[in-house]
Amino acid sequence: MKTIAFKTLGCRLNQYETDALASTFQNNNYKLVDFESEADVYVINSCTVTHQSDHKSRNFISQANRRNKDSVLVVTGCMANNAKEELESRDEINYVLENDNKSALFSLVDSHFKGELKHPSQLDKDLFAYGATEKGFHTRSMIKIQDGCDNFCTFCIIPSVRGRAKSRPFQAILDNVKAVINQGAKEVVITGVNIGRYEFETYKFDDLIEAILNLDGDFRLRISSLEPDGFGDKFLGLLSHPKMTPHLHLCLQSGSDEVLLRMRRMYTVKTFRNTVEKVRAIRPDFNFTTDIIIGFPGESEADFTESCDMIKNLEFGHVHAFKYSIRKGTRAERMTDQVLEKTKTERSEILRGIAENSKLNYRSQFIGKIQRVLVESTDGNTAKGYGEHYIPVQFEGENLKKNTFYSILIKDIAAENDGLLLGELV
Amino acid sequence: MNSHKVISIRNLTPSTYVIRMEKKDFTFRTGQYITLGFSGSIDRREYSIYSAEQDDYLEVLIKEVEDGLLSKRLKKCKPGDELDVDGAFGHFSLKDDEIKSKKFMFISTGTGISPIHSFIHTHPEMDYTLLHGIRHKEEAYESESYDPNRYILCTSGENTGDFNGRVTEYLLKNPVSPDTICYLCGNCHMIYEAYDILEKQGIKLGPIHTEVYF
Numbered sequence: 102m103k104t105i106a107f108k109t110l111g112c113r114l115n116q117y118e119t120d121a122l123a124s125t126f127q128n129n130n131y132k133l134v135d136f137e138s139e140a141d142v143y144v145i146n147s148c149t150v151t152h153q154s155d156h157k158s159r160n161f162i163s164q165a166n167r168r169n170k171d172s173v174l175v176v177t178g179c180m181a182n183n184a185k186e187e188l189e190s191r192d193e194i195n196y197v198l199e200n201d202n203k204s205a206l207f208s209l210v211d212s213h214f215k216g217e218l219k220h221p222s223q224l225d226k227d228l229f230a231y232g233a234t235e236k237g238f239h240t241r242s243m244i245k246i247q248d249g250c251d252n253f254c255t256f257c258i259i260p261s262v263r264g265r266a267k268s269r270p271f272q273a274i275l276d277n278v279k280a281v282i283n284q285g286a287k288e289v290v291i292t293g294v295n296i297g298r299y300e301f302e303t304y305k306f307d308d309l310i311e312a313i314l315n316l317d318g319d320f321r322l323r324i325s326s327l328e329p330d331g332f333g334d335k336f337l338g339l340l341s342h343p344k345m346t347p348h349l350h351l352c353l354q355s356g357s358d359e360v361l362l363r364m365r366r367m368y369t370v371k372t373f374r375n376t377v378e379k380v381r382a383i384r385p386d387f388n389f390t391t392d393i394i395i396g397f398p399g400e401s402e403a404d405f406t407e408s409c410d411m412i413k414n415l416e417f418g419h420v421h422a423f424k425y426s427i428r429k430g431t432r433a434e435r436m437t438d439q440v441l442e443k444t445k446t447e448r449s450e451i452l453r454g455i456a457e458n459s460k461l462n463y464r465s466q467f468i469g470k471i472q473r474v475l476v477e478s479t480d481g482n483t484a485k486g487y488g489e490h491y492i493p494v495q496f497e498g499e500n501l502k503k504n505t506f507y508s509i510l511i512k513d514i515a516a517e518n519d520g521l522l523l524g525e526l527v
Numbered sequence: 528m529n530s531h532k533v534i535s536i537r538n539l540t541p542s543t544y545v546i547r548m549e550k551k552d553f554t555f556r557t558g559q560y561i562t563l564g565f566s567g568s569i570d571r572r573e574y575s576i577y578s579a580e581q582d583d584y585l586e587v588l589i590k591e592v593e594d595g596l597l598s599k600r601l602k603k604c605k606p607g608d609e610l611d612v613d614g615a616f617g618h619f620s621l622k623d624d625e626i627k628s629k630k631f632m633f634i635s636t637g638t639g640i641s642p643i644h645s646f647i648h649t650h651p652e653m654d655y656t657l658l659h660g661i662r663h664k665e666e667a668y669e670s671e672s673y674d675p676n677r678y679i680l681c682t683s684g685e686n687t688g689d690f691n692g693r694v695t696e697y698l699l700k701n702p703v704s705p706d707t708i709c710y711l712c713g714n715c716h717m718i719y720e721a722y723d724i725l726e727k728q729g730i731k732l733g734p735i736h737t738e739v740y741f
């Protein structure tokens with residue numbers, strides 16, 4: 102039996118695609134092994150959103166090659182699009198597979214072992230031809246609804262590596278969701294690059310979410326990352342649906358309107374705040390998590406303070422903060438007033454401290470309350486999983502099972518352990 | 528991405544010009560932009576579409592930027608040259624159900640008038656006021672193509688327009704009625720300030736209609 106190991110970087114969409122690809126290999130008699138083990142095939146599903154992600158991807162390529170020089174090494178994902186020539190010139194890499202060919206990975210590797218060497222350009226191009234993820238790595242079942250983005254934020258490389266926005270046919274998504282529920286999935290996660298812009302025939306994003314929520318079955322629905330534009334009140338109304346989890350990752354990027362304009366984001370601080378307030382007026386403990394870019398060109402001390410204030414005021418449950426790094430080919434690359442690295446680092450430290458406090462404050466409100474936790478890992482006696490608000494919870498019991506819901510009374514928060522909630526069975 | 532032949536270049540000032548290209552089967556919603564570059568080159572820039580949806584050609588209005596790479600090179604294009612056009616992109620567009628029923632305020636600076644030109648020429652029946660902010664009167668690009676009763680030229684560098692000063696100063700002196708739908712296009716500072724003024728004047732902007740060039 103051949104062995105295959107994956108390393109996934111970056112976004113949830115990459116994670117979903119890896120899960121689906123891994124399932125296809127498993128269904129075809131490949132053994133999935135850890136990336137740290139020796140394998141016959143290594144797949145690096147790369148990311149290129151920051152310099153750091155490029156750096157990490159390069160590191161993993163070297164590691165895979167060191168582990169087994171004779172392995173088949175495939176690099177796919179956004180770096181494969183963005184640095185194709187560089188990657189193709191490296192002898193240790195067998196195949197560089199761009200995003201639009203990624204779903205054909207199995208066919209490429211399978212042909213390789215059969216002695217038929219295919220060039221990636223001969224493969225099928227289909228952004229949605231991924232199999233189900235039944236034997237993947239997660240209890241949550243991710244469903245890809247669209248790919249690509251047409252927003253062209255000035256800092257972002259994604260439109261040039263993921264291409265233009267394309268939505269998956271409405272019925273195919275519903276069929277996919279029904280199939281994973283029938284296979285036992287308890288949590289369905291909607292994923293894509295810019296899912297709020299979903300549009301297929303007359304169906305928009307909110308129509309799709311409504312249709313999924315109306316499906317039968319004991320499951321809950323989670324929306325992954327959403328841009329703060331492109332959805333309306335109908336969607337906000339759906340957030341109160343009993344199957345919808347009270348959590349949104351809504352990407353703020355900056356708390357300064359001037360910076361948002363230069364980023365060409367399509368909302369203002371006020372409209373962002375209004376969205377949060379509208380949702381929390383109905384459900385005060387709703388979990389908003391977000392992304393913040395630190396040190397975007399021209400970001401002044403005052404702009405930065407506005408970002409910090411937004412985090413304090415909106416009490417985000419988690420902030421994914423990263424320092425701005427120039428991406429070649431983006432508009433922001435050509436902006437003249439780049440912020441010094443030293444300043445970005447100082448601001449990062451300040452913002453991380455504030456974000457940490459905000460997270461602990463937000464999460465502390467759950468002490469004394471009940472969370473419905475879906476267990477993702479357990480040894481039978483200790484289990485870890487996520488509550489409906491997408492906060493990690495740990496608890497003890499007997500015979501605890503993976504992919505099962507448990508009602509847990511939250512007793513404490515482990516501040517030293519990244520705000521993990523500690524609870525007990527009720 | 529498709530290659531489009533240049534039909535003509537129309538110089539409006541020593542530094543500003545309109546490139547007219549063949550349209551082929553390109554479609555767009557008025558207000559959207561394209562990315563443009565020389566065939567085969569990796570250097571591409573965004574340009575709003577200046578022409579109307581129904582025109583059988585595609586036009587962009589470009590001003591040369593000091594030390595700019597593409598805005599200078601594109602000025603030297605000749606009829607017959609091939610340009611790569613990608614798009615159309617963007618969400619700076621009119622809502623179908625508002626076009627005939629609502630009052631519009633278009634606020635632009637410099638070449639930011641380009642998508643507004645497309646709006647007005649696609650839907651000449653619209654009820655609009657257009658504020659165009661420039662420094663000198665020569666930058667009032669093709670102003671004769673707008674209804675003079677609806678076009679307000681704001682010149683900040685000399686007293687030759689309908690109003691002497693910036694568009695933001697005009698807005699402070701001439702408040703906009705709250706039931707107006709506003710579209711703002713041009714440089715970031717103008718948009719930031721104008722947005723703030725309009726909001727204080729009680730405009731319920733709804734979704735923000737802004738297109739930032741720089």
Ligand SMILES: Cc1cc2nc3c(=O)[nH]c(=O)nc-3n(C[C@H](O)[C@H](O)[C@H](O)COP(=O)(O)OP(=O)(O)OC[C@H]3O[C@@H](n4cnc5c(N)ncnc54)[C@H](O)[C@@H]3O)c2cc1C
Pocket residue numbers: 435436437560572573574575576587588589590591592593594595596597598599638639641738739740741
């Ligand atoms: C959605 C969108 C639509 C646009 N539509 C138009 C349009 O219709 N007409 C038009 O002329 N331009 C438009 N632009 C601006 C255009 O894309 C280019 O930025 C501009 O032509 C300069 O390109 P360049 O290669 O000459 O300059 P670059 O080589 O990119 O830049 C040279 C220097 O000039 C600065 N710079 C870049 N652009 C500007 C600017 N606009 N004003 C002042 N300084 C600048 C840069 O920071 C850099 O320091 C639009 C931009 C966007 C984002």
